Amino acid sequence: MNLQKITEILATEPAYRLKQVKRAVFVDLISNWSQVTNLALALREKLNAECSLVIDGQLVQGQADNNVQKAILILADGLKIETVLMRHKTGRQTVCVSSQVGCALACAFCATGQNGFKRNLSADEIVEQVLFFQRVLKKENCRVNNVVFMGMGEPLLNYDAVLAAIKTINDPLALGIGMRHISVSTVGIIENIKKLAAEDLQINLALSLHAPNDELRSKIMPINKKFALNEVLKVMDFYASQTNRRVMLEYIMIKDFNDQPEQAQELVGLIKKSFKAENQKLVFVNLIVYNPTGIFKPATDSVIKEFHDYLMQEGIDATIRFRFGNDINAACGQLVYGKNNLD
Numbered sequence: 001m002n003l004q005k006i007t008e009i010l011a012t013e014p015a016y017r018l019k020q021v022k023r024a025v026f027v028d029l030i031s032n033w034s035q036v037t038n039l040a041l042a043l044r045e046k047l048n049a050e051c052s053l054v055i056d057g058q059l060v061q062g063q064a065d066n067n068v069q070k071a072i073l074i075l076a077d078g079l080k081i082e083t084v085l086m087r088h089k090t091g092r093q094t095v096c097v098s099s100q101v102g103c104a105l106a107c108a109f110c111a112t113g114q115n116g117f118k119r120n121l122s123a124d125e126i127v128e129q130v131l132f133f134q135r136v137l138k139k140e141n142c143r144v145n146n147v148v149f150m151g152m153g154e155p156l157l158n159y160d161a162v163l164a165a166i167k168t169i170n171d172p173l174a175l176g177i178g179m180r181h182i183s184v185s186t187v188g189i190i191e192n193i194k195k196l197a198a199e200d201l202q203i204n205l206a207l208s209l210h211a212p213n214d215e216l217r218s219k220i221m222p223i224n225k226k227f228a229l230n231e232v233l234k235v236m237d238f239y240a241s242q243t244n245r246r247v248m249l250e251y252i253m254i255k256d257f258n259d260q261p262e263q264a265q266e267l268v269g270l271i272k273k274s275f276k277a278e279n280q281k282l283v284f285v286n287l288i289v290y291n292p293t294g295i296f297k298p299a300t301d302s303v304i305k306e307f308h309d310y311l312m313q314e315g316i317d318a319t320i321r322f323r324f325g326n327d328i329n330a331a332c333g334q335l336v337y338g339k340n341n342l343d
């Protein structure tokens, strides 16, 4: 799909045409222009020739987890990306989109980074991931209602495309998903968090924190050597002040690495030191059950619970995110470019 091209082709048409066409693509979910019968035949043919709506992808169905579906999409240049649909018991449908092919950050716990970086995705390639699942869900009379930028890649290292994709995902004439139902997760690219705060978008921002001090964080996240933790948290505090939105701190629980009472204490201290008192109520910690991808072991359930309870007792809001999509390698940090499924 090439939204820009579609807009250019329709430039000579009356303005309402673009609206009709967006509706056809994003609401009626057509995959062939011949379905838009209110367009002249020649225009339909031109659009089919120059702006194909085919999304080349394949669904991978989990067995134990029917509530998670992974799709592998094949891009125009043959590269593959993965995208995940999570069906929550509450009836919400969340799509977890990738923002890059691979990832340059090489976090020690994450499978995506271990394969290196190929390229940024375009805004349309990001939007297509949501569209792909919107088409799947249409058959069940359902729609995507949440989008999280938590798939492959670092969204804030592909800022312009991610921002443009967010706008299309939110556009009432396109996917119409509310800003408050869109979340971006980042390792903490300081300049771009500042930029994002200035956009005044009302989206949710999550920081992949994973450790309560620089020494520990640098061991698992090489990017920490570039952006020190206190600077990153300062800018998260700024984001909270600017937007008054809740900010999520993601913390993967790794056995005997960052899961001890000592680290829980340090984390509480870090949050209290980094966020202004009035912003502390906007902060919540999401403790993530580590999906094994290599060298580390997951923390035990009882240790995670203790860690969680300690944070709560200290007045820091915390939740535990359980495994989702483990059996099809669709869980956090397990996405690689189609490696284990199509090659």
Ligand code: SAH
Pocket (backbone or CB within 6 Å): 109, 110, 111, 149, 150, 151, 152, 153, 154, 155, 185, 186, 187, 206, 207, 208, 250, 252, 288, 289, 290, 291, 292, 293, 332, 333, 334
């Ligand atoms: N680069 C961004 C976007 C990816 S989000 C970021 O790091 O925030 C993917 C989320 O899954 C991040 O919080 C990441 O730290 C987490 N993750 C990565 N590997 C994981 C693993 N093996 N188990 C659980 N979570 C993991």
